[in-house]
Amino acid sequence: MIACVIHGAKDLRVQEQSDPQPGAGEVVVRFGAGGICGSDLHYYFEGGIGDVKIKEPMIVGHEVAGEVVAVGSEVRRTKPGDRVAVNPTRACLQCPECLSGHANLCRNVLFFGSASSLPHVPGAFASLFLASEKQCVPVPPKMSFRVAASAEPLAVALHAVAQCGPLLGKAVLVTGSGPIGILVSAAAHLAGASRVTVTDLFDEPLQVALRMGAEEVVNVKSQPDLLAEFGRDRGQFDAVFEASGNARALENCITSVRPAGRIVQIGIMPAGNAAAPINRIMAKELKLIGSFRFYDEFEWAVDLLAANRIDLTPIFSAEYPFSRAIEAFELASDRHRAVKVSLVAG
Amino acid sequence: MIACVIHGAKDLRVQEQSDPQPGAGEVVVRFGAGGICGSDLHYYFEGGIGDVKIKEPMIVGHEVAGEVVAVGSEVRRTKPGDRVAVNPTRACLQCPECLSGHANLCRNVLFFGSASSLPHVPGAFASLFLASEKQCVPVPPKMSFRVAASAEPLAVALHAVAQCGPLLGKAVLVTGSGPIGILVSAAAHLAGASRVTVTDLFDEPLQVALRMGAEEVVNVKSQPDLLAEFGRDRGQFDAVFEASGNARALENCITSVRPAGRIVQIGIMPAGNAAAPINRIMAKELKLIGSFRFYDEFEWAVDLLAANRIDLTPIFSAEYPFSRAIEAFELASDRHRAVKVSLVAG
Amino acid sequence: MIACVIHGAKDLRVQEQSDPQPGAGEVVVRFGAGGICGSDLHYYFEGGIGDVKIKEPMIVGHEVAGEVVAVGSEVRRTKPGDRVAVNPTRACLQCPECLSGHANLCRNVLFFGSASSLPHVPGAFASLFLASEKQCVPVPPKMSFRVAASAEPLAVALHAVAQCGPLLGKAVLVTGSGPIGILVSAAAHLAGASRVTVTDLFDEPLQVALRMGAEEVVNVKSQPDLLAEFGRDRGQFDAVFEASGNARALENCITSVRPAGRIVQIGIMPAGNAAAPINRIMAKELKLIGSFRFYDEFEWAVDLLAANRIDLTPIFSAEYPFSRAIEAFELASDRHRAVKVSLVAG
């Protein structure tokens, strides 16, 4: 089998590896499609993400779907031929976080393509990869692997909305129109928000946000007047999602949300501390709520995609085979040209 | 009548003023006692607080109690001779914040001794002062005015605990052992926290915290090993209150609270932005919750003091008459020697 | 002007009355359309509702929209010619319920067409009727009065969903396929429920529910096997809405919801106590949550209708002029033939 292995900054190699053998409760999945995520790009361009650095070669990728081709012992519900979206999270289900309903915060988690622990957990941009049966969620025949693979970032967005609380009838702001920001705006719309506004520095992804359910988009660089309006009457939005990983955007969130409003932080800031107007969080009695990955929401995402409750077509920018992976990663980093770039089998 | 009037930084004058006349719904209160608060000290030492500067002479003081001596028209439940604790908040009860149960965030609020609006709202360190009837809460004869005046900072602490949510059986950390930090630790104890830990840089106020209900105190300067322990197993505390207004303390809070835990920001940071580890709020899925003043909690505070549910004796450091107000303000700023300094009539 | 006046059980008269004169802050609205509600039917068929009996002739009707034709003094934002949906609630905005964000529970409320207080509050099935300016919400020109009038029952449904809490990704059951049950199922769909099931004893309204967003409908009389399935594994639904006012349905709700799940009671039971399996509420740790009318949700409803987020066409069964009001009331009570019957001007 072949795999996309990161060896260091700008050193991504598509190389042959020995085929994986399923252990107890595990299955072998033949890669169908996979989406390139912002964290994959950090590994590719910087050899790490935030404070985490790659210490050994690692297969990247965690937004994947494919077909089961072999099953190990003790596998009960899954069989060769099943088409599955694969949850990249393997939680221990025994630690205090897991037992309190926060498996996304599992202290012993193994997450595909992550260098947080050593040895690194291999990712799934590989023609064959292992998963536990519990990670595999069946998808209907009509769902493309590209869509199925997108259950992962959609689950991230659904979890952010779940962390926020009810949005029915609410005015919502999302700062950042990357793939996660766009999916958060779509999820907020799906949760009944009466109006969703998305901001970014680039026009092209904002146009995608409009096609994905946002009612209004604002380019904060070219439309500063509109941004200034957000703070009128102490804040025009009931709930705000910071999905850009930019400290200035967080400051805009704090200005734009009404007193006693909610801010969900889902974007990853640069390493180290960020400058934030903490006093205004205090004086407006805001709630700043962290959102990290997802858990049950992965199945929600598959269900909602299967029921055509959300159409992801506008976010798909291009498809590449493994052999052109470097080209795909380069395109994925160009916010003028791409939202979500997919790798596909073949 | 005489009043403590701030004219600018380090320019506090005790001066004569004409007696106040009660309007409709208003009463005149004869000063019984008043506590000097951190914000009073900011006005005294800096001529302002945060981004707010004094623009005209202003009577300071908002933690007060006294005896009603005259009542205006339309006053129904209050009569001369009543002993009252005075809520310094006059909310409009008509704005969206008031009508959604957040009168503490009233956009039209008049708050005793605040330079936020112009003309400034006069404070209550004056031998006679005006209040609306709604601001006056009767206290029993046995309650001293000094204790009654402390209903105000206690209400601040009770509101912070209310913002946090249930504490029964929980391990709680309070960073900052000033008057508010100490009262928050007492309020957390009162709310059933199983263990309350308080940190500060000074030993003397930490000793007061121990006498007010904290189970453990840690001097973060001289006991860094104990501080380091707080972060073990991803955080030892269920809920944390940042009551020091120090960015380093907020960082300690984020480290010390368990995943999915709660942090209440009640301390006032220096003006401008503060450096904060926002990424860890995201990755641990913390909730950072602002707490600003109080509203219903003022009556709770009077009730709890009247029922002897909390004994404030340990926080009272000294009493001074108006004539020695400058001496009182100087002492109140010395954290080695004072927690709460009171002004008294006479 | 003419008005539909209820004089007692089965005694509804369309009669002439003197034209209303607007007081301060009030406007006169020319009736555009109005929906007949279940409570109107109770007044018509029983001369009262629950424990409330009509003590004097009363204009009925509270789901209305129309055009402003005259304005009183102190009216600021509204002018003749405005098309408005009219919130039937006039809350005092001064009582403890109003000031804590529960204006729908206002203890001094005046609600159109209600015999709860004496003199009764007149309803709005009249060619001209009075409303305070605050009750009037402008609607766009393209919105028909029939749709605008439906903002009222839609607000009831939105409030029930708001009382329940987040529904994104959840499986929801609604018992009762009357107008409110159908609108609750549509609101649950709008709030992102992954699957909405509706039950009733009649097939015809269940078919309407299917067209309004329900994924599944079950006739509990003819499909008892499907009902029995609801209780599998201790309950198949995350959240349940009891919208039938039937004690047996409430029992089904308690059986069908998963442990620690939520039940919203919105249906009105027959007068007196109902038999309920309280022990199972205890042993499954359910939350049974009351939902009564609405407040802010009225504006949400207008916004969502204006944005075409919900299409009410399937619920509209027939339109009648005032002169055929009795015919309209008779039809509205026939669950085989009607969901929502409208009165229209002319």
Place this chain on the structure above:
Amino acid sequence: MIACVIHGAKDLRVQEQSDPQPGAGEVVVRFGAGGICGSDLHYYFEGGIGDVKIKEPMIVGHEVAGEVVAVGSEVRRTKPGDRVAVNPTRACLQCPECLSGHANLCRNVLFFGSASSLPHVPGAFASLFLASEKQCVPVPPKMSFRVAASAEPLAVALHAVAQCGPLLGKAVLVTGSGPIGILVSAAAHLAGASRVTVTDLFDEPLQVALRMGAEEVVNVKSQPDLLAEFGRDRGQFDAVFEASGNARALENCITSVRPAGRIVQIGIMPAGNAAAPINRIMAKELKLIGSFRFYDEFEWAVDLLAANRIDLTPIFSAEYPFSRAIEAFELASDRHRAVKVSLVAG
């Protein structure tokens, strides 16, 4: 060893049994003390509880503490000589309820002395009994076994308060002054309730409630005027706990709680449905919340008892050795004479 074995209604036998042998992860505990609970009395007087009937002889008892005398393999933290309070709950920690933080609702739970499953789970009123190591919580040497055994009913009460949400500054009503009602009132006081009122039909247990922290007690039979006052202004209490298992008391709760207030149902009603004013739950927008057993609260209870935060002395009515168990059960059922009757070793 000897054990208290229930064979049917009024057929309790103290009989010899073979000594238990610890399996992997299990320990043998020598009985120190045990409290007789209402459910034990149901088994004794009725041969079952609610719909559950005894189908085979079963050792009763689940409020117990003692000394570890032997340990099985894989026991890591516990050793012979340890004094322990024993949590009667053995949850599977694998079912959906356990993994969502509701281990008290575990669908596979084994609970000491319960006939819910077959074979019945043996109880712990035995000179030697088995427990898993996880069930054993160490207690300090100074804590008597009688107090340690009471961690169990105290945990029930703490869980009910946790289900209710914050009580700081709130007015609380508890209907029913049995052991659980009294402990709930003590727990509400501990959680910062400003005022706790307890009702019952008997004066003697109400006097115990007063000594355990209630501010006010009302005999609803002899003081109906006071009961009527509870409903003034639509309800005088912020939160209410129904701990009597009486439908009339639940009706009083619904009348006595303010609009939008909370009612926790913890008492067990007679088998079948109860008559309840569901319409008033709807019209006042109450939340009726079930509370069943406890989980983490068992450790909270031990901590709070160890820290002397609660003094249980007033509830202890009498102590009996196993040989006089029948006498103990008879006394425990006499509400004039007993609150909590303990069995003790020897």
